[in-house]
Structure formats: C-alpha cells, structure tokens
Amino acid sequence: MQNQLDDRIIQVLNHEGEVAGELPELSDDELRAMYRWMVFGRVFSDRMVALQRQGRSNTFAPLTGQEASVALATALQPDDWFVGSYREILPILAKGVPPLAMLETYKGYIPTQYSREAHTLPIQIVLAAQMPHAAGLAMAIKYEGKPHVAVGVCGDGATSEGDFNETLNFAGVFKAPLVVVVQNNGWAISVPRRVQTAASFIADRGPGFGVPSFVVDGNDVLAVHKVMADCVARARAGDGPSLVEMMTYRMGAHTTADDPTKYRPEEELAYWKPRDPLLRMRMYLLSKGLLSNTEDEQMHEAVAAEIQTAVSALDAMPPTEPSRLFELVYETPTPQLVAQRAALQDIGD
Amino acid sequence: MPKWTMVQALNNALELELEQDERVLIFGEDVGLNGGVFRVTDGLQAKFGERRVFDTPLAESGIIGTAVGMAVYGLRPVPEIQFAGFSFVSFNQIASQATKMRLRSGGVFTVPLVIRAPFGGGVRTPELHGDSVEAFYMHMQGIKVVIPSNPYDAKGLLHAAIADPDPVLFLEHMKLYRSIRQDVPAERYEVALGKAAVAQEGSDITVISYGAMLHVALQAAELIAKEDGASVEVVDLRTISPLDEATIAASVSKTGRAVVVNEAPRAGGVAAEVIAVINEQCLYSLLKPVARVTCPDTPFPVPSIEDAFVPTAVRIAAAIRETLKP
Numbered sequence: 001m002q003n004q005l006d007d008r009i010i011q012v013l014n015h016e017g018e019v020a021g022e023l024p025e026l027s028d029d030e031l032r033a034m035y036r037w038m039v040f041g042r043v044f045s046d047r048m049v050a051l052q053r054q055g056r057s058n059t060f061a062p063l064t065g066q067e068a069s070v071a072l073a074t075a076l077q078p079d080d081w082f083v084g085s086y087r088e089i090l091p092i093l094a095k096g097v098p099p100l101a102m103l104e105t106y107k108g109y110i111p112t113q114y115s116r117e118a119h120t121l122p123i124q125i126v127l128a129a130q131m132p133h134a135a136g137l138a139m140a141i142k143y144e145g146k147p148h149v150a151v152g153v154c155g156d157g158a159t160s161e162g163d164f165n166e167t168l169n170f171a172g173v174f175k176a177p178l179v180v181v182v183q184n185n186g187w188a189i190s191v192p193r194r195v196q197t198a199a200s201f202i203a204d205r206g207p208g209f210g211v212p213s214f215v216v217d218g219n220d221v222l223a224v225h226k227v228m229a230d231c232v233a234r235a236r237a238g239d240g241p242s243l244v245e246m247m248t249y250r251m252g253a254h255t256t257a258d259d260p261t262k263y264r265p266e267e268e269l270a271y272w273k274p275r276d277p278l279l280r281m282r283m284y285l286l287s288k289g290l291l292s293n294t295e296d297e298q299m300h301e302a303v304a305a306e307i308q309t310a311v312s313a314l315d316a317m318p319p320t321e322p323s324r325l326f327e328l329v330y331e332t333p334t335p336q337l338v339a340q341r342a343a344l345q346d347i348g349d
Numbered sequence: 350m351p352k353w354t355m356v357q358a359l360n361n362a363l364e365l366e367l368e369q370d371e372r373v374l375i376f377g378e379d380v381g382l383n384g385g386v387f388r389v390t391d392g393l394q395a396k397f398g399e400r401r402v403f404d405t406p407l408a409e410s411g412i413i414g415t416a417v418g419m420a421v422y423g424l425r426p427v428p429e430i431q432f433a434g435f436s437f438v439s440f441n442q443i444a445s446q447a448t449k450m451r452l453r454s455g456g457v458f459t460v461p462l463v464i465r466a467p468f469g470g471g472v473r474t475p476e477l478h479g480d481s482v483e484a485f486y487m488h489m490q491g492i493k494v495v496i497p498s499n500p501y502d503a504k505g506l507l508h509a510a511i512a513d514p515d516p517v518l519f520l521e522h523m524k525l526y527r528s529i530r531q532d533v534p535a536e537r538y539e540v541a542l543g544k545a546a547v548a549q550e551g552s553d554i555t556v557i558s559y560g561a562m563l564h565v566a567l568q569a570a571e572l573i574a575k576e577d578g579a580s581v582e583v584v585d586l587r588t589i590s591p592l593d594e595a596t597i598a599a600s601v602s603k604t605g606r607a608v609v610v611n612e613a614p615r616a617g618g619v620a621a622e623v624i625a626v627i628n629e630q631c632l633y634s635l636l637k638p639v640a641r642v643t644c645p646d647t648p649f650p651v652p653s654i655e656d657a658f659v660p661t662a663v664r665i666a667a668a669i670r671e672t673l674k675p
Binding site: 081083111112114116126136137138143144163167169173325329330331335336 | 415456
C-alpha cells in the first residue's frame with residue numbers, strides 16, 4: 001500500500017477534520033478562501049477531463065485528491081516565485097496565473113495570458129527539469145538582496161532525476177531562499193513510489209544535502225500551509241532552503257490517456273477516499289461554523305460559473321496563428337526563420 | 350593597442366562586462382580562485398568578489414539549470430562548462446529548457462544566457478575534451494552558436510553574446526587560446542552575431558570554415574596560391590547558428606567553386622548545412638560539386654592518432670585542387 005500515514009508526518013487536522021495539531025495563523029476569511037480554491041481545483045480538474053472527453057481539449061493530468069496543494073501558494077507573497085509542473089495547476093492558479101492560461105495550453109494554443117507579475121513559470125514536462133530553475137531564481141533573489149523566496153515543486157517520480165538532487169545540492173551550498181516540495185502521490189504513472197527509492201521517505205534526502213526536511217500530511221491543507229509558512233519564513237530570514245515531502249494520493253488517473261485500473265489496487269483507493277483533502281477541510285469548516293451546506297453549494301456553483309466564463313473566453317479566442325511560432329524562437333527572428341515563415345505562408349495561400 | 354591572446358581578450362571582455370553591468374554573473378567549475386582551467390576568468394573573483402564570480406558544485410545540469418532561473422529573473426548569467434564534451438550532461442537543460450522558455454511562456458519569460466565552453470583537437474586531451482559539439486546545437490532551435498577564430502573577434506563576439514536577449518553557446522577552440530596574438534582594443538566593442546567575415550579575398554574558389562580550421566584553411570590557400578597560382582577566398586563563419594547565408598552565397602556565386610571545412614565529424618555537420626545553403630542559393634553559379642573536408646564519422650581520436658584525423662592544410666589543398674579542376 002502506498003503512502004500510509006505514520007507518526008512522523010506533520011498533521012493539523014486528522015482525517016475526520018478534527019484539530020490534531022497546532023493551527024496555523026489564518027483568519028476565517030483566509031480559511032474560507034483556501035477551501036474555495038480547493039473546490040476550484042476539484043471542479044476545474046473535472047471540467048478539464050470533461051472537455052478532453054468531448055474533444056475540446058488535449059491530454060490533461062487530473063489533480064483530484066491533491067487539492068491541499070493550494071497551500072503551496074497560500075504562504076507566498078506576490079513577489080515570491082513559484083515553479084511547478086503539471087500536477088501543480090492549483091497553486092499556479094492561486095499564485096495569480098489566470099485559468100485561461102491553463103485552458104489555452106491544454107487546448108494546444110501558444111499561451112497569451114502569462115504575466116511576469118504572477119512570478120510563476122509555465123508548466124514544463126521533463127520531470128524535475130524545472131527544479132534547478134527554482135534554485136536559480138532563489139540564487140538571483142539572494143544576489144539582489146530581495147526579501148523574496150522561490151518554491152520549486154515536483155512529484156515523487158521526479159525525485160529520481162539528477163536535476164532534483166542537483167537542485168537540493170545547489171540550494172544547500174548557496175543557502176538559497178528556496179523551498180523544495182515533493183508532492184508524493186504514490187505513483188509515477190504506473191510505477192509505485194517504492195520503485196523510485198528504497199528510502200522510507202523522500203524527505204530523508206534532505207539531510208544528505210544539509211537541507212532541513214519535513215514530512216507533512218499532504219491531504220491536510222492546514223498542515224501544508226503551516227509547514228510552508230515556516231519554511232518560507234526561514235528562507236525569507238536568510239536561513240536557507242528546506243525540503244518538504246507532502247504525503248498525498250493521486251485519486252484519479254495519471255492523465256486522460258491513462259487507465260489506473262490496470263495497475264492500482266482497489267483497496268489502496270479505498271484507504272485514501274475517506275482521506276480526501278476536500279472532505280477534511282469541509283468537515284473542519286462546518287464544525288467551526290465557518291461554512292454551511294448551503295454556502296458550500298453556492299460556492300460550488302460560483303466556482304463552476306467562474307470556470308465556465310474562462311471556457312467561454314477560450315471558445316471566443318482566435319486560434320494561434322501558425323506564424324506566431326516564428327516570433328517565439330528568438331527575440332528577433334533570424335533571416336532563416338523569416339524566410340521559412342514566408343515560405344510556409346506562400347504554400348498556405 | 351595591446352597584443353593579446355584569445356585568453357587575454359576573453360578575460361578582458363568578461364572584466365568589462367562585470368564592470369559595466371551588475372547583472373552579469375560568472376560561475377562554473379574552477380572559475381573562481383583558480384581562474385578557470387585555461388585562466389579565462391583569471392583575477393575576476395579577486396576583483397569582483399565571490400558574489401559575482403564563483404565556483405559551483407560539480408554538476409553541469411545544475412549549472413545550466415540554475416543559470417536558466419537566474420536569466421528568467423533578469424540577471425545575465427555567463428556560466429562556463431569546463432569542456433564542451435561535458436555539455437552533454439547539461440544537454441536537457443539547454444535543449445528542453447533554456448531554448449523553450451520563450452515559447453512556453455508566450456514570450457513573457459526569456460533566457461539571456463551565455464554558455465562558454467572550450468573544445469577542439471590538436472592539444473592531446475583525454476576523451477570528450479576535444480569533441481566538436483557545434484552541430485548538436487546548430488540543430489537545436491532557440492540557441493545561437495558562436496566559434497571565434499581570433500582574439501579580436503573573440504572579444505567582440507563575447508560582448509555581443511552577453512548583450513543578446515537569447516541563449517548563446519560560445520565555443521572556444523583550445524588550440525587558439527594562446528597560439529595567436531592580435532591587436533585588441535582595451536575598450537568594449539561588439540562583433541555582430543550572425544555575420545561571417547571574408548578572412549581573405551580571392552577569385553577562383555571559396556573555402557568556408559571557422560574556429561581553428563579557419564587557420565588551416567588559410568594555410569591551404571597559401572599553398573594553392575604558391576604551388577598552383579590560384580586565388581582562394583576564405584570565409585570565416587564566426588557564428589555557426591544562425592549561418593550568414595548572404596556572405597556564403599555572395600562568395601560562392603562569385604567564385605563558382607567551394608570547399609567547406611569543419612573539424613567535427615562529417616554526417617549532419619556544419620559543412621553539410623553550408624553545402625545545402627550553397628545548393629539552394631548558388632546552384633547555377635557552381636562549376637563543380639562542392640567538397641567538404643571533415644573528421645571522419647568516428648569518435649574523436651585518442652591523442653596518439655589525432656593528427657591522422659583532424660583536417661590538415663594538405664588535405665584541404667587536395668580538396669581545393671580537385672574542385673579547381675575544369
């Protein structure tokens with residue numbers, strides 16, 4: 001069985017939604033906003049899968065079960081940098097990248113909606129290759145003496161790549177203001193976590209690089225926020241990088257092109273279903289009187305409407321002009337690219 | 350004007366860049382206190398401090414990967430890969446990351462990055478130190494590839510590379526590091542990327558080359574002038590990607606004959622691309638098929654047999670003679 005929880009794992013809410021650890025400092029509004037983002041992630045992911053099934057979008061990696069990942073962004077300031085991959089859509093959205101940017105990308109368009117102000121790199125696909133970028137951003141922040149941090153996130157499969165380990169090493173050596181996060185969801189497509197490492201925890205890699213490490217219940221959004229807030233504060237204070245392993249679970253398929261029933265034991269899903277991060281936060285908010293069932297329903301409807309607005313905006317967008325590609329190879333197209341673009345257009349006419 | 354080697358000219362260019370632009374950082378293996386294994390960064394850490402000129406862990410992917418992050422942030426990283434053959438370890442960071450960030454972000458994030466790396470045969474190095482890797486990077490979209498043949502160009506091209514808004518691979522031929530001295534202005538100047546130079550004017554045939562082979566081509570031209578009385582034009586590509594097709598086409602259209610020389614292996618190499626350009630643009634001016642002189646398609650030879658593989662003036666002269674035949 002993948003990723004069963006044990007004592008080492010930092011928890012704030014147990015899986016009944018009861019307080020089991022020290023609560024992070026969050027206002028009622030912040031708690032509700034955090035839950036709203038989780039709902040957004042669930043609804044957005046389901047909608048993306050539906051769009052793919054309707055032939056209106058390309059391959060998508062659902063994030064169902066990993067909505068506590070929003071807390072990778074909730075402890076960040078606008079000028080902090082976020083670098084993730086395809087399972088980090090929710091913190092990417094929460095960091096300020098508009099949903100339309102994701103919709104464009106999965107539609108197969110060249111994105112038009114990124115902005116520097118979100119300080120979030122676009123998704124890249126070569127596992128762990130984004131991690132040294134996060135270290136480089138953190139080194140640059142330190143070089144410029146800015147009070148900001150960078151967060152780099154990958155999955156458990158990516159920790160086998162050299163880039164993951166080189167990132168921890170560079171961050172440690174240069175005492176970079178970086179938080180390295182592993183969303184350990186138990187699976188790299190069909191390959192279970194135990195095939196990635198013989199270690200009990202990926203976080204055990206941290207001490208080998210001189211980097212403090214933490215294991216957190218990755219389905220407990222308050223625990224993830226708390227650990228991230230601590231690591232971000234330490235990085236901001238100049239005390240260097242941290243490694244955070246989130247113990248979570250991929251409840252859906254790897255992507256819309258994957259069928260997990262071929263390799264995933266039924267009982268594993270059954271173990272994780274009641275540990276759904278969304279259920280847990282909802283139970284907590286209901287018990288605290290911060291949310292009612294009616295408000296929850298309204299929130300789901302509002303989120304679905306917001307996503308529909310983005311989908312409609314996508315539908316209204318003109319498709320990417322083929323010539324646009326020539327403008328994004330270099331700042332100024334080379335004479336070769338100018339000629340090739342003209343040749344392509346001639347044939348097109 | 351000082352007479353400088355390529356090492357001195359490059360060192361001077363880096364010093365000027367560090368002086369004038371706080372965003373420029375130099376890092377890699379042994380580039381700090383040691384000043385680089387060829388002393389290209391000699392004295393720079395002493396002058397600019399460990400913040401701006403520093404040694405890194407010995408990990409090429411990490412060096413380039415962190416440089417990508419710094420460049421996105423807005424700095425001007427100039428990392429060194431100790432030998433170009435070791436750039437294979439960082440190939441992914443260049444091929445899938447540095448060169449793709451502009452597209453991936455719709456032009457919002459860019460990677461102004463200059464990767465310096467020595468390479469080249471003729472200096473009896475262990476394996477992978479001498480390999481000519483430029484064709485891999487010429488095939489790659491989104492990176493420019495520069496190979497200077499002399500100290501003056503080396504300095505001007507390095508300034509232009511650091512000023513360029515996109516990734517540049519700057520390859521320095523080891524054999525040229527100290528073998529040529531040249532008048533080099535001490536102040537900053539640029540030699541434009543993407544512009545070839547006519548190293549020697551001639552009228553009967555064009556020889557196209559770059560890097561250390563440019564000098565071997567010039568020797569061959571001299572041989573031909575002396576022994577055959579023919580006038581050879583020699584073109585120095587200087588930038589491998591993007592190729593200066595206009596200069597190539599103008600010269601070959603004028604002479605009607607061409608030999609292309611590269612030290613790298615033959616298949617899919619720079620010479621092959623240059624010949625394709627000639628085919629596209631100069632076919633009706635050609636009096637003979639274009640010849641190429643290259644290393645064979647073997648791994649780069651071990652030092653004891655190196656001279657049998659790397660193109661020589663005699664081999665280039667033979668190709669010129671063959672191409673000059675009516």
